[in-house]
Amino acid sequence: MTDRDKIYVTSPLLPPLEDFEQMLRQIWDSRWITNMGSFHERLERSLAEYLKVPYISLFTNGTLPLLTSLQALEVKGEVITTPFSFVATSHALWWNDLTPVFVDVDPLTGNMDPSKIEAAITEKTTAILPVHIYGQPCDTKAIGEIASRHGLKVIYDGAHAFAVEKDGKSILTEGDMTTLSFHATKVFNTAEGGALVMKDEATKRQVDFLKNFGFEDETHVSMPGINSKMDEIRSALGILNLQHVDEAIAKREAVAKLYREALGEVEGLRLLPIDDSVKTNYSYFPIFVDQASYGISRDELYLKLREEGIVARRYFYPLISSFAPYRDLPSASKENLPVANMLSDSVLCLPIHHELTQAQIESIIKFIKYV
Numbered sequence: 001m002t003d004r005d006k007i008y009v010t011s012p013l014l015p016p017l018e019d020f021e022q023m024l025r026q027i028w029d030s031r032w033i034t035n036m037g038s039f040h041e042r043l044e045r046s047l048a049e050y051l052k053v054p055y056i057s058l059f060t061n062g063t064l065p066l067l068t069s070l071q072a073l074e075v076k077g078e079v080i081t082t083p084f085s086f087v088a089t090s091h092a093l094w095w096n097d098l099t100p101v102f103v104d105v106d107p108l109t110g111n112m113d114p115s116k117i118e119a120a121i122t123e124k125t126t127a128i129l130p131v132h133i134y135g136q137p138c139d140t141k142a143i144g145e146i147a148s149r150h151g152l153k154v155i156y157d158g159a160h161a162f163a164v165e166k167d168g169k170s171i172l173t174e175g176d177m178t179t180l181s182f183h184a185t186k187v188f189n190t191a192e193g194g195a196l197v198m199k200d201e202a203t204k205r206q207v208d209f210l211k212n213f214g215f216e217d218e219t220h221v222s223m224p225g226i227n228s229k230m231d232e233i234r235s236a237l238g239i240l241n242l243q244h245v246d247e248a249i250a251k252r253e254a255v256a257k258l259y260r261e262a263l264g265e266v267e268g269l270r271l272l273p274i275d276d277s278v279k280t281n282y283s284y285f286p287i288f289v290d291q292a293s294y295g296i297s298r299d300e301l302y303l304k305l306r307e308e309g310i311v312a313r314r315y316f317y318p319l320i321s322s323f324a325p326y327r328d329l330p331s332a333s334k335e336n337l338p339v340a341n342m343l344s345d346s347v348l349c350l351p352i353h354h355e356l357t358q359a360q361i362e363s364i365i366k367f368i369k370y371v
């Protein structure tokens with residue numbers, strides 16, 4: 001079997017090559033390849049409109065908006081966060097000299113459990129950094145109430161939450177700011193890329209300075225900003241992918257429907273709950289394997305699928321709190337995070353993307369049902 005024959009957990013959304021060539025020609029002609037050129041401005045405007053958010057700033061990946069949001073909000077000391085996420089969530093704290101304080105997650109969704117937050121607050125706490133895991137909205141109301149009671153900032157890592165809505169409203173406007181990732185593995189991609197969503201123009205101005213070394217104009221630098229600008233080439237890719245993302249999400253939805261119908265009743269497998277008030281993006285399809293009733297462990301299933309050329313992923317295993325930079329923190333102990341440990345040890349994300357064929361989906365289902 002060649003790599004081309006394998007079924008991967010995802011496949012990047014790519015526009016027709018001729019369309020991209022045409023845009024590249026325009027960029028070549030203009031001789032403006034980065035530094036907030038016309039494609040960058042166009043993608044920012046299009047995304048604000050598409051995502052129904054007031055202000056957005058493009059970044060060169062999905063990690064740097066996390067770093068910059070913490071800097072822009074002058075977050076200090078300790079930040080309450082989730083261990084059940086991609087490692088970048090905590091790394092952004094590390095790069096700002098902040099201490100992550102891990103709290104446990106909800107057993108059904110894997111999102112931060114709001115009832116665990118208050119016990120983790122100390123006099124050093126200044127912010128909460130939850131993640132809308134698998135694109136499911138966090139309990140933003142409960143988190144917002146706790147934050148305002150204790151005077152804390154809230155930054156959502158929305159790397160999975162592209163275009164997700166609750167009650168007809170974007171969830172990207174919850175909290176003080178929300179970050180997005182446009183990495184190749186995400187629902188919408190610019191190869192590498194990301195963005196920060198904010199609520200007011202003054203914050204957008206400040207963020208725009210911070211992603212360009214802190215330059216306010218040619219001769220003034222207000223803060224030690226970083227370089228995280230998105231270039232014209234990837235902005236053009238984003239403009240084109242935005243024209244196809246609805247179709248890609250619809251195809252993902254169809255895959256999710258087939259999985260749900262076929263796997264919903266399989267003994268020993270649990271799926272995510274469905275929330276009718278949420279318009280999701282079908283970015284991931286996790287199943288949670290209970291070894292005792294399913295018969296084999298998550299890791300055995302993972303390896304057997306690999307032998308069949310089906311590359312599922314254990315998102316998110318190991319927990320962030322078990323990686324070397326974090327495991328000695330008091331909040332990283334297994335006793336503090338029983339639910340996160342249980343989910344991380346049982347989760348497997350199945351292939352879901354716009355290019356899966358009916359035959360591929362059926363073979364995955366058949367294998368999981370009868371293995």
Ligand SMILES: *Cc1c(COP(=O)(O)O)cnc(C)c1O
Nearest residue numbers: 061062063086088159181182183
């Ligand atoms: C992908 C991801 C990121 C980082 O995004 P990059 O664009 O890869 O830097 C951050 N948080 C979560 C939850 C992610 O899944």
